[in-house]
Amino acid sequence: MAASVPGPPTSARNKGDTMALVHLVDNDAAFQASIGPVLEASGYRIQAYRSADEILSRLPDSSVDSCIVIDVQIPGVGGPGLRDRLIAAGTSLPVIFLAGDSDIRTTVRAIRAGAEDFLPKPVERDEFIEAIDRVITRHRLVSEQECWARQRLARLNQLTPREREVFDLVVRGKMNKQIAFELGTTERTVKAHRHKVMEKMEVRSVAELVSCAERLGLLRTAVA
Structure with missing residues (x-):
């Protein structure tokens, strides 16, 4: 050597x-x-x-x-x-x-x-x-990614069933009006759920929420 x-x-x-x-x-x-x-x-x-x-x-x-x-x-x-x-x-x-x-x-x-x-x-x-x-x-890098994924999945599991529905529709690009129609509720209610989703997932924008879903492999599941 x-x-x-x-x-x-x-x-x-x-x-x-x-x-x-x-x-x-x-x-x-x-x-x-x-x-x-x-x-x-x-x-x-x-x-x-x-x-x-x-x-x-x-x-x-x-x-x-x-x-x-x-x-x-x-x-x-x-x-x-x-x-x-x-x-x-x-x-x-x-x-x-x-x-x-x-x-x-x-x-x-x-x-x-x-x-x-x-x-x-x-x-x-x-x-x-x-x-x-x-x-x-x-x-x-792999360990950090796995740690990040565990933390985000834990936050995702904190969502209520309705908040999870809103999450899935938001990351698919649906607008509040479309989500309200699909879930049979009001836009005001959707906005409230959306706010809670952002808060629980600790993201500041829809783009960040979509990125989070994509990294977790959830976007493909939602689209399918």
Whole structure:
């Protein structure tokens, strides 16, 4: 691995005052010893494991900005097998596989096992750090989207049945007069329901409400 001077930590490596964490599963003590300082100098914390059983016995916290780097040839279940067992145990962190023998069969097994990336050993420092930056950033974005969706769905569930009807019609582009006619009520009542919908969903405009429905996949359901 090339010994170049690392650049400043990027947003992938820090969230607030907390450095992102790299879980390294590799029984090569020399590799662990050489890669640890590189990761730390690049703005990452590192947690090393010598076996599959070791990481399975103390599962990583998926809520922490982190990724798992696994040697495909790890003794026992092997890298792909370990990935399967981590998923079964509820760990959703992205995985990068490393392999000294980067043949096609090993690469295919790693991809089928759900690898976010696959790198051959000996790994280039810059390529390794870039891969970690990329998978942690992607995982963070997915986690933030899932959190946003959970919060919006919780707000959606607070709507009364009539407010939900108004919501569905508003995001389909219906005007108050059209909604009143379709629901058999008055425009004044529709306006009141619409105000409550906006308030409960915590949006400031119809455009924002439509965007919310679209991101949740509700607009397609409403149109159908």
